[in-house]
Amino acid sequence: MNGWERVAEAVGAGDASRTADEVLRLDAAERREVAHRLPHHIGPAREAAHARFDNLRAEKERARERFVAAEVAGGLSMEEAVHRWWTTEVHHSQVGWRMRDNWIAPLRVAGAGALGGAAAAAAWIFRRDFSGRGEDLPLEPLLRVIAARPAEWQADLAVRVAGRLRGTRRQLEDGTVALALELLRRTGAPPPDHEPLVVAWASTEPDLQVDPLAEHLIPRLFEAEGVGRVLRDERDDEGRGRRSWLRALRDLADAGRIEREALVDGCVRRFLRGGSATDLRFFVRLHDRLWVLK
Template sequence: MSGWEHVAQAIAAGDASRTADEVLRLDTAGCHETARRLPRHIGPARQATQEHFDRLRAQITTENEHHRKTFIDAEVARGLSEDEAFHRWWSTGSYRAHHHDVDWTMRDDWIAPMLVAGAGTLGGAAAVATWIFRRDFAGRNGDLHLEPLLRVIAARPPEWQADLAVRVAGRLRGTSRQRADGTVALALELLRRTGAPLPDHEPLVAAWASTPPDLDDDPLAEHLIPRLFEAERVGRLLRDDRGAEGQDGRRSWLHALRDLAAAGRIEREALVDGCVRRFLRGGSTTDLRFFVRLHDLLEPRPRRQARTCRAHPARPGRPCGRR
């Protein structure tokens, strides 16, 4: 079989890891053939996965019906009416014990390997960024499989990877869909791995703020913390942050920023001044709630006028208002 046929088989199996293995084995000719065939393979790959899903759903439905009928027939044989047997089927836990549901997200199993194949074979970083955000893939219900995707990207030249990181970050829109489908995680991880210059793109800041903070080890923190006070939607995004620890044990953004200042990794006054600048810009209560809580948590010293002057300096030749 040709290299493309091996890739197509991996896509048909819905196996992103196997697809990455096959892509990394391709020679130059195989990469070109795969890149040429991929766009036309979207329809067949989607259709094949849907047909597999439909067959599995029909099989599971038949099995569930068989278990239900067997149970009810046995209860009727013991003297119960069909209505009583059916009630027992539901009420005794027999339904839960014998009923199986099909995983509806498997209808998207073709998407992850298609993304991997495109990221590993399409020529330019611009083409790969367009491929990742292609509308055909936008409705997926599961996360991106980052490991195989990052593996094929890592095989590209460093300059190419940095270019892709900036392009993917620039396509973030701060939507809940992108947070849910793994696009945000991909953009942030590419920026961390490549060390590419961060684009001046406000949705990137909001996307970063939408993830659990790990500020001690995150190379993006130094660059993005100051932008938290400038980017729109950050305050609204963090409006419900009250400093409670998350279910995964990670700190809240409030405590993460406070602890960073307490450890001396960022000046407390810089965070306080950031809050003051945000207050001076104005906004709704919802937008400012997080910054008010952060300001209070930092317990600023009584140097209010000095901070206000730095945040909103007077015009040359005029006093700043300090007495």
């Protein structure tokens, strides 16, 4: 098989990791062919996945009918036979609705690894055909194929993906936030001036001592709309099972990694801008903790 055929077969198997392996094996000419063919393969890939799902579901239904018929022939009532079916391994085999969309993740990976420009790759990853179907981004395979691209290309992609953040819970859950933040961290690209990026960053558990984004984004915590609402329920860490932003920022100041006065001034600036009690609650708590230890 040639490069395109190998990639298409991996897509057909619904395997994003295998698709990444095949993309990384492509030479320059094969990569161009894959990039050219991918847009035309969306429809066939979707139809093939739906057909596989329909066939598997029909096969499972036939298995159920055979099982129930055999149990009834053996003396069980229909109700007893159906109840026994629910306990079989065949019944518990997964034929879930999400199988209908298992073509999306490998296609995303193929495009990220083969399309020529960073703008085209970003548009492909978030293509409308792939959105709204409940499919999470295949983070590890995407990062593998992106890491094989030139450094400047990766940095361009990182900024473009970050610019697509909207500060929504869905993006936090589907891997969009994780992809954007990880690309910025890996490439060292300056984070764009984009408020939803700051909100997304504030929605993750902080590790400010080692996070390369901290020096860029901490000052923006006091400026970006939505940060206060995201962090409104933050407390110190005791009994929470996770590190809080209050403790992380205070520890950073204690370690001399950031001036305590800069954080206090940030809180004051945020107060002067006004806002609801909900939006300001986190900054009030942070201000109080910084002053207590000053």
